[in-house]
Amino acid sequence: MSDPEDLAALRSGDPRAIGRTLTLVENDPTAAEPLLEALAGAGADAPRIGITGPPGAGKSTLVASLLRLDLEASGAPGVVAVDPSSEQTGGAVLGDRVRLRGDEDAGRAFFRSVATRGSRGGLARTCADLLRILAAAGKRPLYLETVGVGQSELEIAELVDTVVLVLVPESGDFIQTLKAGVLEVADIVVVNKADREGAQALAEEIADTLHRSARLDPDWDVPVLLASARTGDGVTALRDALGRHASHLRSGGGLARRRAAQVGKELRRRLRGRLEDWLDRDPSIHQSVEAEAREVAAGRRTPTGAARRLWDALKAAAWR
Ligand SMILES: Nc1nc2c(ncn2[C@@H]2O[C@H](COP(=O)(O)OP(=O)(O)OP(=O)(O)O)[C@@H](O)[C@H]2O)c(=O)[nH]1
Ligand SMILES: [Mg+2]
CATH class of the missing domain: 3.40.50.300 (P-loop containing nucleotide triphosphate hydrolases)
Structure with missing residues:
Protein backbone atom coordinates (compact mmCIF):
# COMPACT_ATOMS: atom_id res chain seq x y z
CA MET A 1 0.00 0.00 0.00
CA SER A 2 2.99 2.32 0.30
CA ASP A 3 3.65 1.81 -3.42
CA PRO A 4 4.47 5.10 -5.11
CA GLU A 5 1.41 4.67 -7.35
CA ASP A 6 -0.95 4.21 -4.41
CA LEU A 7 0.63 7.15 -2.64
CA ALA A 8 0.17 9.30 -5.72
CA ALA A 9 -3.47 8.20 -5.97
CA LEU A 10 -4.00 9.03 -2.31
CA ARG A 11 -2.37 12.44 -2.62
CA SER A 12 -4.52 13.22 -5.65
CA GLY A 13 -7.62 12.59 -3.53
CA ASP A 14 -8.75 9.39 -5.26
CA PRO A 15 -11.67 8.19 -3.09
CA ARG A 16 -10.84 4.48 -3.52
CA ALA A 17 -7.23 5.04 -2.47
CA ILE A 18 -8.39 7.09 0.54
CA GLY A 19 -10.87 4.40 1.55
CA ARG A 20 -8.28 1.61 1.29
CA THR A 21 -5.73 3.58 3.28
CA LEU A 22 -8.15 4.46 6.08
CA THR A 23 -9.18 0.82 6.36
CA LEU A 24 -5.55 -0.27 6.58
CA VAL A 25 -4.85 2.23 9.36
CA GLU A 26 -7.90 1.07 11.29
CA ASN A 27 -7.30 -2.65 10.92
CA ASP A 28 -3.54 -2.99 10.88
CA PRO A 29 -1.74 0.05 12.32
CA THR A 30 1.65 -1.67 12.17
CA ALA A 31 1.33 -2.40 8.46
CA ALA A 32 0.25 1.22 7.92
CA GLU A 33 3.36 2.68 9.55
CA PRO A 34 5.55 2.97 6.40
CA LEU A 35 2.73 4.69 4.58
CA LEU A 36 2.22 7.23 7.36
CA GLU A 37 5.97 7.82 7.39
CA ALA A 38 5.90 8.49 3.67
CA LEU A 39 3.19 11.10 4.26
CA ALA A 40 5.13 12.92 7.00
CA GLY A 253 1.15 31.73 16.94
CA GLY A 254 -1.47 29.78 18.90
CA LEU A 255 -1.85 27.14 16.22
CA ALA A 256 1.82 26.17 16.32
CA ARG A 257 1.75 26.06 20.13
CA ARG A 258 -1.43 24.02 20.22
CA ARG A 259 -0.16 21.50 17.69
CA ALA A 260 3.21 21.16 19.41
CA ALA A 261 1.45 20.41 22.70
CA GLN A 262 -0.82 17.91 20.95
CA VAL A 263 2.10 16.09 19.36
CA GLY A 264 3.84 15.88 22.75
CA LYS A 265 0.72 14.28 24.23
CA GLU A 266 0.33 12.00 21.25
CA LEU A 267 3.89 10.73 21.55
CA ARG A 268 3.41 10.01 25.24
CA ARG A 269 0.16 8.23 24.46
CA ARG A 270 1.82 6.09 21.81
CA LEU A 271 4.74 5.35 24.09
CA ARG A 272 2.36 4.36 26.88
CA GLY A 273 0.63 1.97 24.49
CA ARG A 274 3.92 0.35 23.55
CA LEU A 275 4.96 0.07 27.20
CA GLU A 276 1.71 -1.65 28.07
CA ASP A 277 2.11 -4.07 25.18
CA TRP A 278 5.63 -4.82 26.31
CA LEU A 279 4.57 -5.38 29.93
CA ASP A 280 1.85 -7.74 28.81
CA ARG A 281 3.85 -9.69 26.24
CA ASP A 282 7.52 -9.86 27.22
CA PRO A 283 8.25 -13.40 28.52
CA SER A 284 11.03 -12.41 30.94
CA ILE A 285 8.85 -9.70 32.47
CA HIS A 286 6.11 -12.29 32.81
CA GLN A 287 8.53 -14.61 34.64
CA SER A 288 9.73 -11.89 37.00
CA VAL A 289 6.15 -10.88 37.80
CA GLU A 290 5.22 -14.50 38.52
CA ALA A 291 8.27 -14.91 40.77
CA GLU A 292 7.42 -11.76 42.76
CA ALA A 293 3.78 -12.86 42.99
CA ARG A 294 4.92 -16.11 44.61
CA GLU A 295 6.96 -14.12 47.15
CA VAL A 296 3.88 -12.04 47.99
CA ALA A 297 1.68 -15.15 48.25
CA ALA A 298 4.21 -16.75 50.62
CA GLY A 299 4.03 -13.68 52.84
CA ARG A 300 7.66 -12.72 52.30
CA ARG A 301 6.90 -9.45 50.49
CA THR A 302 4.14 -6.90 50.20
CA PRO A 303 2.62 -6.07 46.80
CA THR A 304 4.06 -2.56 47.16
CA GLY A 305 7.54 -3.91 47.78
CA ALA A 306 7.24 -6.42 44.95
CA ALA A 307 6.06 -3.76 42.52
CA ARG A 308 8.95 -1.51 43.54
CA ARG A 309 11.51 -4.28 42.95
CA LEU A 310 10.00 -5.01 39.53
CA TRP A 311 10.00 -1.32 38.68
CA ASP A 312 13.63 -0.85 39.73
CA ALA A 313 14.66 -3.89 37.68
CA LEU A 314 12.75 -2.61 34.63
CA LYS A 315 14.30 0.84 34.86
CA ALA A 316 17.77 -0.61 35.28
CA ALA A 317 17.22 -2.83 32.21
CA ALA A 318 15.69 -0.04 30.12
CA TRP A 319 18.47 2.53 30.69
CA ARG A 320 21.34 0.11 30.63
N1 LIG B 1 -35.84 20.27 16.62
C1 LIG B 1 -34.61 20.11 16.14
N2 LIG B 1 -34.15 18.89 15.91
C2 LIG B 1 -32.90 18.77 15.42
C3 LIG B 1 -32.08 19.89 15.15
N3 LIG B 1 -30.88 19.45 14.72
C4 LIG B 1 -30.95 18.10 14.72
N4 LIG B 1 -32.16 17.70 15.13
C5 LIG B 1 -32.63 16.30 15.26
O1 LIG B 1 -32.00 15.68 16.35
C6 LIG B 1 -31.79 14.30 16.07
C7 LIG B 1 -30.33 13.94 16.31
O2 LIG B 1 -29.55 14.61 15.34
P1 LIG B 1 -28.09 14.15 14.98
O3 LIG B 1 -27.54 15.15 14.04
O4 LIG B 1 -28.08 12.72 14.57
O5 LIG B 1 -27.41 14.28 16.40
P2 LIG B 1 -25.98 13.76 16.84
O6 LIG B 1 -25.55 14.70 17.90
O7 LIG B 1 -25.10 13.61 15.66
O8 LIG B 1 -26.33 12.35 17.43
P3 LIG B 1 -25.29 11.19 17.85
O9 LIG B 1 -24.18 11.19 16.84
O10 LIG B 1 -26.11 9.96 17.81
O11 LIG B 1 -24.85 11.55 19.23
C8 LIG B 1 -32.25 14.07 14.63
O12 LIG B 1 -33.54 13.54 14.66
C9 LIG B 1 -32.23 15.46 14.05
O13 LIG B 1 -33.14 15.61 13.00
C10 LIG B 1 -32.62 21.18 15.38
O14 LIG B 1 -31.99 22.21 15.18
N5 LIG B 1 -33.88 21.23 15.87
MG1 LIG C 1 -23.90 11.96 15.04
Whole structure:
Protein backbone atom coordinates (compact mmCIF):
# COMPACT_ATOMS: atom_id res chain seq x y z
CA MET A 1 0.00 0.00 0.00
CA SER A 2 2.99 2.32 0.30
CA ASP A 3 3.65 1.81 -3.42
CA PRO A 4 4.47 5.10 -5.11
CA GLU A 5 1.41 4.67 -7.35
CA ASP A 6 -0.95 4.21 -4.41
CA LEU A 7 0.63 7.15 -2.64
CA ALA A 8 0.17 9.30 -5.72
CA ALA A 9 -3.47 8.20 -5.97
CA LEU A 10 -4.00 9.03 -2.31
CA ARG A 11 -2.37 12.44 -2.62
CA SER A 12 -4.52 13.22 -5.65
CA GLY A 13 -7.62 12.59 -3.53
CA ASP A 14 -8.75 9.39 -5.26
CA PRO A 15 -11.67 8.19 -3.09
CA ARG A 16 -10.84 4.48 -3.52
CA ALA A 17 -7.23 5.04 -2.47
CA ILE A 18 -8.39 7.09 0.54
CA GLY A 19 -10.87 4.40 1.55
CA ARG A 20 -8.28 1.61 1.29
CA THR A 21 -5.73 3.58 3.28
CA LEU A 22 -8.15 4.46 6.08
CA THR A 23 -9.18 0.82 6.36
CA LEU A 24 -5.55 -0.27 6.58
CA VAL A 25 -4.85 2.23 9.36
CA GLU A 26 -7.90 1.07 11.29
CA ASN A 27 -7.30 -2.65 10.92
CA ASP A 28 -3.54 -2.99 10.88
CA PRO A 29 -1.74 0.05 12.32
CA THR A 30 1.65 -1.67 12.17
CA ALA A 31 1.33 -2.40 8.46
CA ALA A 32 0.25 1.22 7.92
CA GLU A 33 3.36 2.68 9.55
CA PRO A 34 5.55 2.97 6.40
CA LEU A 35 2.73 4.69 4.58
CA LEU A 36 2.22 7.23 7.36
CA GLU A 37 5.97 7.82 7.39
CA ALA A 38 5.90 8.49 3.67
CA LEU A 39 3.19 11.10 4.26
CA ALA A 40 5.13 12.92 7.00
CA GLY A 41 4.40 16.63 6.97
CA ALA A 42 1.71 16.38 4.28
CA GLY A 43 -1.50 18.31 4.81
CA ALA A 44 -0.36 20.16 7.92
CA ASP A 45 -2.20 23.23 6.69
CA ALA A 46 -5.62 21.53 6.79
CA PRO A 47 -7.89 23.11 9.41
CA ARG A 48 -9.13 20.51 11.89
CA ILE A 49 -12.49 21.12 13.52
CA GLY A 50 -13.88 19.01 16.35
CA ILE A 51 -17.63 18.76 16.92
CA THR A 52 -18.56 17.28 20.26
CA GLY A 53 -21.51 17.20 22.63
CA PRO A 54 -24.08 14.93 24.22
CA PRO A 55 -25.79 12.16 22.23
CA GLY A 56 -28.44 13.39 19.83
CA ALA A 57 -27.52 17.08 20.17
CA GLY A 58 -27.53 17.44 16.40
CA LYS A 59 -23.79 17.18 15.79
CA SER A 60 -24.12 15.21 12.56
CA THR A 61 -26.89 17.48 11.28
CA LEU A 62 -24.65 20.45 11.99
CA VAL A 63 -21.64 18.86 10.28
CA ALA A 64 -23.84 18.07 7.29
CA SER A 65 -24.92 21.72 7.06
CA LEU A 66 -21.31 22.90 7.32
CA LEU A 67 -20.28 20.44 4.61
CA ARG A 68 -23.00 21.80 2.36
CA LEU A 69 -21.50 25.28 2.71
CA ASP A 70 -17.95 23.94 2.14
CA LEU A 71 -19.04 22.18 -1.04
CA GLU A 72 -20.84 25.29 -2.26
CA ALA A 73 -17.59 27.17 -1.74
CA SER A 74 -15.80 24.53 -3.87
CA GLY A 75 -14.12 22.98 -0.83
CA ALA A 76 -13.31 19.30 -0.43
CA PRO A 77 -14.20 18.52 3.19
CA GLY A 78 -13.36 15.34 5.07
CA VAL A 79 -15.17 13.89 8.08
CA VAL A 80 -14.25 11.32 10.70
CA ALA A 81 -17.20 10.45 12.92
CA VAL A 82 -16.66 8.38 16.05
CA ASP A 83 -19.77 6.34 16.41
CA PRO A 84 -20.26 4.49 19.67
CA SER A 85 -23.40 2.68 18.62
CA SER A 86 -23.00 1.34 15.16
CA GLU A 87 -20.21 0.05 13.02
CA GLN A 88 -19.55 1.78 9.74
CA THR A 89 -23.02 3.28 9.45
CA GLY A 90 -22.49 6.81 10.72
CA GLY A 91 -20.64 7.82 7.60
CA ALA A 92 -23.46 6.67 5.41
CA VAL A 93 -26.05 8.37 7.59
CA LEU A 94 -24.10 11.60 7.51
CA GLY A 95 -23.57 11.23 3.77
CA ASP A 96 -27.30 10.90 3.28
CA ARG A 97 -27.89 13.99 5.32
CA VAL A 98 -25.59 16.19 3.31
CA ARG A 99 -27.68 15.42 0.24
CA LEU A 100 -24.66 15.41 -2.04
CA ARG A 101 -25.58 16.87 -5.36
CA GLY A 102 -24.33 14.41 -7.91
CA ASP A 103 -21.05 12.67 -8.45
CA GLU A 104 -18.98 15.80 -8.40
CA ASP A 105 -19.86 16.56 -4.75
CA ALA A 106 -19.57 12.90 -3.84
CA GLY A 107 -16.04 12.81 -5.21
CA ARG A 108 -14.96 15.83 -3.17
CA ALA A 109 -16.44 15.13 0.26
CA PHE A 110 -15.19 12.12 2.19
CA PHE A 111 -16.75 10.47 5.25
CA ARG A 112 -15.53 7.75 7.51
CA SER A 113 -17.07 6.53 10.71
CA VAL A 114 -15.07 4.70 13.33
CA ALA A 115 -16.61 2.30 15.80
CA THR A 116 -15.62 3.03 19.40
CA ARG A 117 -14.98 -0.59 20.05
CA GLY A 118 -12.52 -2.73 18.20
CA SER A 119 -10.21 0.07 17.21
CA ARG A 120 -6.76 -1.46 17.45
CA GLY A 121 -4.11 0.70 19.00
CA GLY A 122 -6.56 3.05 20.64
CA LEU A 123 -9.24 5.37 19.42
CA ALA A 124 -7.26 8.60 19.74
CA ARG A 125 -4.38 7.19 17.75
CA THR A 126 -6.70 5.88 15.03
CA CYS A 127 -8.49 9.22 14.74
CA ALA A 128 -5.21 11.16 14.63
CA ASP A 129 -3.98 8.98 11.77
CA LEU A 130 -7.28 9.04 9.87
CA LEU A 131 -7.26 12.85 10.00
CA ARG A 132 -3.64 12.88 8.78
CA ILE A 133 -4.52 10.73 5.81
CA LEU A 134 -7.54 12.84 4.86
CA ALA A 135 -5.34 15.93 5.11
CA ALA A 136 -2.65 14.35 2.92
CA ALA A 137 -5.38 13.49 0.41
CA GLY A 138 -6.21 17.18 0.13
CA LYS A 139 -9.39 17.24 2.23
CA ARG A 140 -10.07 20.65 3.74
CA PRO A 141 -11.42 21.39 6.23
CA LEU A 142 -11.44 18.26 8.37
CA TYR A 143 -14.21 17.54 10.84
CA LEU A 144 -14.04 15.11 13.73
CA GLU A 145 -17.39 14.29 15.33
CA THR A 146 -17.34 12.62 18.74
CA VAL A 147 -20.00 11.97 21.36
CA GLY A 148 -19.54 13.11 24.90
CA VAL A 149 -17.69 15.85 26.66
CA GLY A 150 -15.11 15.98 29.37
CA GLN A 151 -13.18 12.92 30.34
CA SER A 152 -14.16 10.57 27.59
CA GLU A 153 -11.97 7.95 26.03
CA LEU A 154 -11.16 10.41 23.36
CA GLU A 155 -9.99 13.88 24.27
CA ILE A 156 -11.07 15.77 21.22
CA ALA A 157 -9.07 18.86 22.16
CA GLU A 158 -5.92 16.82 21.62
CA LEU A 159 -6.79 16.15 18.00
CA VAL A 160 -8.20 19.34 16.51
CA ASP A 161 -7.48 23.06 16.19
CA THR A 162 -10.96 24.24 17.12
CA VAL A 163 -13.44 22.52 19.42
CA VAL A 164 -17.13 23.20 18.86
CA LEU A 165 -19.28 22.13 21.80
CA VAL A 166 -22.86 21.44 20.72
CA LEU A 167 -25.52 21.61 23.41
CA VAL A 168 -29.31 21.68 23.33
CA PRO A 169 -31.85 23.55 25.50
CA GLU A 170 -32.21 20.40 27.63
CA SER A 171 -28.49 20.50 28.47
CA GLY A 172 -29.06 23.06 31.22
CA ASP A 173 -28.92 20.56 34.07
CA PHE A 174 -25.89 18.99 32.56
CA ILE A 175 -24.02 22.31 32.64
CA GLN A 176 -25.10 22.80 36.25
CA THR A 177 -23.70 19.44 37.23
CA LEU A 178 -20.42 19.75 35.47
CA LYS A 179 -19.99 23.48 36.09
CA ALA A 180 -17.55 25.29 33.90
CA GLY A 181 -15.20 22.32 33.50
CA VAL A 182 -17.13 21.02 30.58
CA LEU A 183 -16.91 24.37 28.83
CA GLU A 184 -13.18 24.57 29.23
CA VAL A 185 -12.37 22.64 26.07
CA ALA A 186 -14.75 24.67 23.91
CA ASP A 187 -13.53 27.32 21.50
CA ILE A 188 -17.06 27.83 20.22
CA VAL A 189 -20.32 26.84 21.93
CA VAL A 190 -23.44 26.15 19.89
CA VAL A 191 -26.84 25.86 21.50
CA ASN A 192 -28.57 23.80 18.83
CA LYS A 193 -32.29 23.06 18.48
CA ALA A 194 -32.88 26.75 19.10
CA ASP A 195 -36.36 26.16 17.68
CA ARG A 196 -37.14 24.70 21.11
CA GLU A 197 -37.88 26.54 24.29
CA GLY A 198 -35.05 27.52 26.62
CA ALA A 199 -32.29 27.95 24.05
CA GLN A 200 -31.81 31.67 24.63
CA ALA A 201 -31.79 31.24 28.41
CA LEU A 202 -29.20 28.47 28.22
CA ALA A 203 -27.01 30.53 25.87
CA GLU A 204 -27.09 33.41 28.36
CA GLU A 205 -26.26 31.12 31.24
CA ILE A 206 -23.31 29.65 29.34
CA ALA A 207 -22.04 33.09 28.32
CA ASP A 208 -22.26 34.14 31.96
CA THR A 209 -20.42 31.03 33.18
CA LEU A 210 -17.71 31.54 30.56
CA HIS A 211 -17.37 35.15 31.57
CA ARG A 212 -16.72 34.18 35.18
CA SER A 213 -14.32 31.32 34.58
CA ALA A 214 -10.62 31.31 33.83
CA ARG A 215 -9.85 30.88 30.19
CA LEU A 216 -7.25 28.69 28.54
CA ASP A 217 -6.82 31.28 25.80
CA PRO A 218 -7.31 34.75 27.28
CA ASP A 219 -7.22 36.39 23.85
CA TRP A 220 -10.21 34.49 22.51
CA ASP A 221 -13.76 35.27 23.55
CA VAL A 222 -15.65 31.99 23.22
CA PRO A 223 -18.72 32.79 21.12
CA VAL A 224 -22.01 31.25 22.24
CA LEU A 225 -24.20 30.80 19.17
CA LEU A 226 -27.78 29.74 18.69
CA ALA A 227 -28.49 27.37 15.84
CA SER A 228 -31.11 25.15 14.41
CA ALA A 229 -29.20 22.63 12.36
CA ARG A 230 -32.41 21.17 10.99
CA THR A 231 -33.46 24.38 9.27
CA GLY A 232 -29.92 25.64 8.75
CA ASP A 233 -30.43 28.72 10.97
CA GLY A 234 -27.20 29.86 12.55
CA VAL A 235 -24.95 27.61 10.46
CA THR A 236 -23.49 30.52 8.49
CA ALA A 237 -22.71 32.30 11.76
CA LEU A 238 -20.98 29.13 13.00
CA ARG A 239 -18.93 28.98 9.82
CA ASP A 240 -17.92 32.62 10.30
CA ALA A 241 -16.91 31.90 13.90
CA LEU A 242 -14.81 28.94 12.72
CA GLY A 243 -13.06 31.23 10.26
CA ARG A 244 -12.42 33.83 12.96
CA HIS A 245 -10.99 31.23 15.32
CA ALA A 246 -8.74 29.85 12.55
CA SER A 247 -7.33 33.33 11.84
CA HIS A 248 -6.96 34.00 15.55
CA LEU A 249 -4.90 30.83 15.96
CA ARG A 250 -2.76 31.60 12.94
CA SER A 251 -2.10 35.25 13.76
CA GLY A 252 -1.06 34.79 17.38
CA GLY A 253 1.15 31.73 16.94
CA GLY A 254 -1.47 29.78 18.90
CA LEU A 255 -1.85 27.14 16.22
CA ALA A 256 1.82 26.17 16.32
CA ARG A 257 1.75 26.06 20.13
CA ARG A 258 -1.43 24.02 20.22
CA ARG A 259 -0.16 21.50 17.69
CA ALA A 260 3.21 21.16 19.41
CA ALA A 261 1.45 20.41 22.70
CA GLN A 262 -0.82 17.91 20.95
CA VAL A 263 2.10 16.09 19.36
CA GLY A 264 3.84 15.88 22.75
CA LYS A 265 0.72 14.28 24.23
CA GLU A 266 0.33 12.00 21.25
CA LEU A 267 3.89 10.73 21.55
CA ARG A 268 3.41 10.01 25.24
CA ARG A 269 0.16 8.23 24.46
CA ARG A 270 1.82 6.09 21.81
CA LEU A 271 4.74 5.35 24.09
CA ARG A 272 2.36 4.36 26.88
CA GLY A 273 0.63 1.97 24.49
CA ARG A 274 3.92 0.35 23.55
CA LEU A 275 4.96 0.07 27.20
CA GLU A 276 1.71 -1.65 28.07
CA ASP A 277 2.11 -4.07 25.18
CA TRP A 278 5.63 -4.82 26.31
CA LEU A 279 4.57 -5.38 29.93
CA ASP A 280 1.85 -7.74 28.81
CA ARG A 281 3.85 -9.69 26.24
CA ASP A 282 7.52 -9.86 27.22
CA PRO A 283 8.25 -13.40 28.52
CA SER A 284 11.03 -12.41 30.94
CA ILE A 285 8.85 -9.70 32.47
CA HIS A 286 6.11 -12.29 32.81
CA GLN A 287 8.53 -14.61 34.64
CA SER A 288 9.73 -11.89 37.00
CA VAL A 289 6.15 -10.88 37.80
CA GLU A 290 5.22 -14.50 38.52
CA ALA A 291 8.27 -14.91 40.77
CA GLU A 292 7.42 -11.76 42.76
CA ALA A 293 3.78 -12.86 42.99
CA ARG A 294 4.92 -16.11 44.61
CA GLU A 295 6.96 -14.12 47.15
CA VAL A 296 3.88 -12.04 47.99
CA ALA A 297 1.68 -15.15 48.25
CA ALA A 298 4.21 -16.75 50.62
CA GLY A 299 4.03 -13.68 52.84
CA ARG A 300 7.66 -12.72 52.30
CA ARG A 301 6.90 -9.45 50.49
CA THR A 302 4.14 -6.90 50.20
CA PRO A 303 2.62 -6.07 46.80
CA THR A 304 4.06 -2.56 47.16
CA GLY A 305 7.54 -3.91 47.78
CA ALA A 306 7.24 -6.42 44.95
CA ALA A 307 6.06 -3.76 42.52
CA ARG A 308 8.95 -1.51 43.54
CA ARG A 309 11.51 -4.28 42.95
CA LEU A 310 10.00 -5.01 39.53
CA TRP A 311 10.00 -1.32 38.68
CA ASP A 312 13.63 -0.85 39.73
CA ALA A 313 14.66 -3.89 37.68
CA LEU A 314 12.75 -2.61 34.63
CA LYS A 315 14.30 0.84 34.86
CA ALA A 316 17.77 -0.61 35.28
CA ALA A 317 17.22 -2.83 32.21
CA ALA A 318 15.69 -0.04 30.12
CA TRP A 319 18.47 2.53 30.69
CA ARG A 320 21.34 0.11 30.63
N1 LIG B 1 -35.84 20.27 16.62
C1 LIG B 1 -34.61 20.11 16.14
N2 LIG B 1 -34.15 18.89 15.91
C2 LIG B 1 -32.90 18.77 15.42
C3 LIG B 1 -32.08 19.89 15.15
N3 LIG B 1 -30.88 19.45 14.72
C4 LIG B 1 -30.95 18.10 14.72
N4 LIG B 1 -32.16 17.70 15.13
C5 LIG B 1 -32.63 16.30 15.26
O1 LIG B 1 -32.00 15.68 16.35
C6 LIG B 1 -31.79 14.30 16.07
C7 LIG B 1 -30.33 13.94 16.31
O2 LIG B 1 -29.55 14.61 15.34
P1 LIG B 1 -28.09 14.15 14.98
O3 LIG B 1 -27.54 15.15 14.04
O4 LIG B 1 -28.08 12.72 14.57
O5 LIG B 1 -27.41 14.28 16.40
P2 LIG B 1 -25.98 13.76 16.84
O6 LIG B 1 -25.55 14.70 17.90
O7 LIG B 1 -25.10 13.61 15.66
O8 LIG B 1 -26.33 12.35 17.43
P3 LIG B 1 -25.29 11.19 17.85
O9 LIG B 1 -24.18 11.19 16.84
O10 LIG B 1 -26.11 9.96 17.81
O11 LIG B 1 -24.85 11.55 19.23
C8 LIG B 1 -32.25 14.07 14.63
O12 LIG B 1 -33.54 13.54 14.66
C9 LIG B 1 -32.23 15.46 14.05
O13 LIG B 1 -33.14 15.61 13.00
C10 LIG B 1 -32.62 21.18 15.38
O14 LIG B 1 -31.99 22.21 15.18
N5 LIG B 1 -33.88 21.23 15.87
MG1 LIG C 1 -23.90 11.96 15.04
